[in-house]
Amino acid sequence: MKRRVFLSLILGLTLVSCEGFNLDRFSFSSPHSEDSSMKTTDESTSEPNIDSTSISTSEEEINSSSSNENNSSENKESTSSKTSSSSTQDSSSQVSSSAATSSNPAGNSSQTSTSESLTSSVTTSSATADYDDLYIHFLELGNANAGDSVYIKAGDTDILIDAGSKRYSAPTLDAYIKKYCKDGKLEYVIATHAHEDHIAGFVGDDDNQGIFDLYETGTIIDYACKNTTSQVSKDYEAKRAKEVEQGAVHYTARECMEKTNGATSTYTLAKGITLNILDQDYYYKKASGENNHSVCCLISQGDNHFLFTGDLEKEGEESLVKRNPDLPHVRVFKGGHHGSYTSSNEVLLSKVKPEVVCVCCCAGTSEYSPTKDNQFPSQDFINRVAPYTERIYVTSQTTGWKTDGGSLSSSGYTRKSMNGDITVTSTPTTFEVHGSNNDTKLKDTEWFNTKVTLDGVTSQMRTWPNVDSLYK
Ligand SMILES: [Ca+2]
Numbered sequence: 001m002k003r004r005v006f007l008s009l010i011l012g013l014t015l016v017s018c019e020g021f022n023l024d025r026f027s028f029s030s031p032h033s034e035d036s037s038m039k040t041t042d043e044s045t046s047e048p049n050i051d052s053t054s055i056s057t058s059e060e061e062i063n064s065s066s067s068n069e070n071n072s073s074e075n076k077e078s079t080s081s082k083t084s085s086s087s088t089q090d091s092s093s094q095v096s097s098s099a100a101t102s103s104n105p106a107g108n109s110s111q112t113s114t115s116e117s118l119t120s121s122v123t124t125s126s127a128t129a130d131y132d133d134l135y136i137h138f139l140e141l142g143n144a145n146a147g148d149s150v151y152i153k154a155g156d157t158d159i160l161i162d163a164g165s166k167r168y169s170a171p172t173l174d175a176y177i178k179k180y181c182k183d184g185k186l187e188y189v190i191a192t193h194a195h196e197d198h199i200a201g202f203v204g205d206d207d208n209q210g211i212f213d214l215y216e217t218g219t220i221i222d223y224a225c226k227n228t229t230s231q232v233s234k235d236y237e238a239k240r241a242k243e244v245e246q247g248a249v250h251y252t253a254r255e256c257m258e259k260t261n262g263a264t265s266t267y268t269l270a271k272g273i274t275l276n277i278l279d280q281d282y283y284y285k286k287a288s289g290e291n292n293h294s295v296c297c298l299i300s301q302g303d304n305h306f307l308f309t310g311d312l313e314k315e316g317e318e319s320l321v322k323r324n325p326d327l328p329h330v331r332v333f334k335g336g337h338h339g340s341y342t343s344s345n346e347v348l349l350s351k352v353k354p355e356v357v358c359v360c361c362c363a364g365t366s367e368y369s370p371t372k373d374n375q376f377p378s379q380d381f382i383n384r385v386a387p388y389t390e391r392i393y394v395t396s397q398t399t400g401w402k403t404d405g406g407s408l409s410s411s412g413y414t415r416k417s418m419n420g421d422i423t424v425t426s427t428p429t430t431f432e433v434h435g436s437n438n439d440t441k442l443k444d445t446e447w448f449n450t451k452v453t454l455d456g457v458t459s460q461m462r463t464w465p466n467v468d469s470l471y472k
């Protein structure tokens with residue numbers, strides 16, 4: 001018993017330490033820093049176009065909520081929005097341009113393993129019969145805000161990594177997920193960190209039931225530490241506790257690594273398909289914000305590995321690489337932190353050499369930053385990814401920009417699909433990536449190539465660096 005008391009004390013101290021940090025929400029080094037504190041544009045309908053009424057509403061909201069972290073105004077706006085997603089699990093037949101690779105040219109999948117957690121995922125391919133089907137869907141969220149939600153179908157198992165971007169995103173997520181999840185149960189849920197744009201959809205609001213209301217959940221894995229005291233994070237944790245009361249099990253990423261309270265780091269999702277929770281430093285110590293607390297994981301099927309790091313930033317990526325020396329080459333990497341310059345650093349990219357990078361964001365949204373250079377996906381992110389792959393895909397984009405001196409105007413633009421809902425179809429040795437809207441690479445999209453004039457200087461939104469990409 002003494003040991004238990006001691007452990008409780010240690011745990012308590014750890015939690016206090018994690019809770020005690022003050023987040024600088026407006027720090028420019030972390031443009032996507034917190035919740036809806038810089039919220040600008042909301043959409044009230046499922047239509048991509050924002051009418052002038054909703055724009056003026058959101059302008060008012062900007063002024064009133066700019067320093068309101070716990071914001072009660074966390075948008076209770078009702079929406080019946082459903083995305084116009086047309087993608088289905090058979091959608092691979094719709095599109096032809098994306099490559100299906102059958103080799104592993106940059107692969108380093110036969111590393112000597114020092115990390116137990118990855119050992120089981122580093123396999124060589126064998127007969128397809130040994131594997132269930134695997135589909136990974138990067139979801140478009142139905143609004144012009146950055147946020148993550150990745151729905152995965154592995155055999156009969158349903159996995160959801162994050163439920164962004166707003167509370168009112170929940171109906172959009174539900175409309176998509178229920179097309180594939182036929183038993184009403186998400187066997188695995190991962191909430192990477194405590195930011196609104198990753199957890200709000202689990203919660204919902206008075207007008208929109210959240211994912212936790214709509215689905216039974218099996219195993220919930222989430223962040224070991226948080227700094228924020230935001231209402232949405234409290235609401236998330238309260239609803240998570242309710243799920244546990246109703247039979248779900250909950251583990252923090254730290255418990256997964258330490259294999260305590262029944263947790264483990266490797267989960268078999270379906271035949272030949274595993275989920276590995278990846279270790280990193282900020283499961284154990286406080287970070288200067290939520291992002292570095294992100295739960296990181298690898299999903300593997302034969303030679304195919306898929307990496308998800310939430311909003312992990314540079315220090316976290318460095319620790320991830322250090323703690324996972326056998327991190328394999330990955331087919332697809334979810335672009336870190338919505339394509340922010342803070343993430344997808346060379347230290348990680350050089351290790352995993354992604355063939356495809358999928359970015360969950362609304363390209364160009366001024367939600368977190370009014371300046372062109374800092375909007376997602378950032379030029380720095382593009383410059384760093386380009387040597388590895390031209391195949392960067394982004395869910396949504398903004399169009400119709402107005403300028404305001406040196407900045408893009410925070411209102412007046414509209415959202416439309418870029419690639420749309422992006423679906424990865426994996427077999428043990430091949431994979432395909434297709435968007436529900438199109439398969440256009442980021443560098444060829446409308447947003448990327450749009451010219452804007454800021455402070456008298458005209459330039460494209462983004463430029464593609466003069467490099468020879470490993471993957472075209
Ligand atoms: Ca299920």
Ligand SMILES: [Zn+2]
Nearest residue numbers: 147195197311
């Ligand atoms: Zn985020």
